[in-house]
Amino acid sequence: MRYERIREVDPAIADALDGERARQNDTLAMIASENHVSEAVMEAQSSELTNKYAEGYPGERYYGGCEYADAVERVAIERATELWGADHVNVQPHSGSQANMGVYLAMLEPGDKILSLDLTHGGHLSHGHPANFAGQVYEVEQYEVDPATGYVDYEGLRKHAEQYEPDIVVSGYSAYPREVDFERIQAAADAAGAYHLADIAHITGLVAAGVHESPVGVADFVTGSTHKTIRAGRGGIIMCDDEYADDIDSAVFPGAQGGPLMHNVAGKAVGFKEALEPEFEAYARQTVDNAVALGDRLQEHGLDLVSGGTDNHLVLVDLRPSHPDTTGKDVEEGLEAAGIVLNANTVPGETRSAFNPSGIRAGTPALTTRGFDEDACREVADCIYEVVEAPHDEDVVEGVADRVDRLTDEFALYD
Template structure:
């Protein structure tokens, strides 16, 4: 993909687009929620469907001229059903957060109760943070992971649910490196007559590939993002049993959004089709293997991992035991200067602020898409440790940057990308 036509009409935007393409090619994307889609997904998302309004659902649109929009959405749904096995799927949400909003609107009234994981313990804004719509519209209490082990305290969750009597319990997390026992959380929800919403935004691809237990058929509702480990068009998805289908669809449109972004739905359809290829299972397995290799090497260097390891695509490092005077933000900024892009993150029992926390979160979906294996991820772990040891040493940062250049040259992302 080139931006020659854009350049003819808007030099500044073309420069920014080419700069971003070069940045992605020349750096290591390790933000756990990011990935790299194929050229085919990008081409679908830039199609003429960006011009088309298609309010409603296939066969029941409020505008004419939707025959091809219907075909695209129907394919996206069919492929999603094959990937995850849900009875009903809505592929229209613009994001994972709007997918969550759709579920809340479908089953809750303002002031109803949500029980979800605390943000500093690995939850997500849309699960009920006070700054988010969910925390402003609903009454929210939050459970925590065990501070000693880093694992979800399922017994504590059950006790909290019995005391709080929520209408919805949310599982699925933004910074939790362990497999989730969805059936156990469903038992807790059943015990208090609550709905169970499993937000698998981070692990949609791992669930589709069978390398993480699926909440589909267990939880009442499953939501997710479609651009993280699944590598499809950017957006959200809702899955549920047929009994909730009408309420969910009405909550998405017209309840929380107007016309779907049909070009994004096309990107979802293409990405879902790619995930149905047997090679995608290998990709998902490698993503998890790479995360384990990354985490193991970081531990060999003496860094502490929340929960002492990982079962999925990410590792969460608590810098306090080994580097008590170093913040996650310092490490994030130094690593970005060196070409390794990850994020500072809160850790259980956080003693600093969310803006300058005590941990870093690193994921392997993007590296795995580039072709990294366990040995390459161990190399990356060495680079991360070098910067953690000396985040203000420009000589170290320059050396790490040089090594990153070698890795990005070896594992090329987009062949046509210019270099910075």
């Protein structure tokens, strides 16, 4: 039995943790930003470092007793530097959003201008949505993907940047299924005299493995999450040239947050070591191959994919052409009842509410971690299509649930 000590102190939480472990074992995680970390990463994140305050940076802490915290952070930085090739790395941000905040605080003044992709077209809240701090502190204008192709219009972006004259251009997205041309976005930023922030939160692992072009050495700043396709401890990261190092470090601490979560930094370090192993490149390539197979089979069933396919770890389905009366939320709820967990998502040219949008987003990182190959992902696509056809039909949902049970047994996650 797991969680024995928790159960002695707090049975309600132990029950919830047991339930979550069972849920992850028995369902297919297809939310594109989720993954399953190793037992080693989870052990690091539950280590005694959770007890330690370590405000500051290695060798320059504001508290004593930080020799092992220093050792862990230095190793995390060294491994991140090897993975992505950046001059300077800060591994302390608590999340990808706080990594973005660190860059904004370091380089912008309140009221400065941000140019970023619209949320409904695949952007992220922290890129300037009005409900987010970025949209409240800075002036934000947003670009869109080409509604006909689903691709970023790079020439249009350049013209937009020259007209708007932003202080920073943001690239990197949360629901964009195509490879990002960071060189062309850098050219747009250069044309406007702006900084370029590349947010690779979703594709950190794909970039580290070389299956997606890297913005490191191209963009002025690169931020990311450390728990998505890279499968390390949960949190964020900032990478930049040495000339910006002091400004970035000061913006993270004390600018955006206090003491780092050293147990999470330990989890990052362990996950980075795993990503440096040769097997990780094969994992990243399989993640993309699985997404392509998933998307191709969905198209064979007559579903429309934004941009017509994928180059990365996710597919974005626009339900309007084939199922105009079905919403993304209908499909999300039907699939969850069957044991497939993905999310309803806005699509370019969205005509519904963001709370009940017209699309679904499906990712393959967690499936690939379980050992899924292209054939298994094609079967998952068949399951998704069945629920899209009849999301409220209990017999359909029950039939798909039986197939999911077989798949989760075949590709077991935890003992």
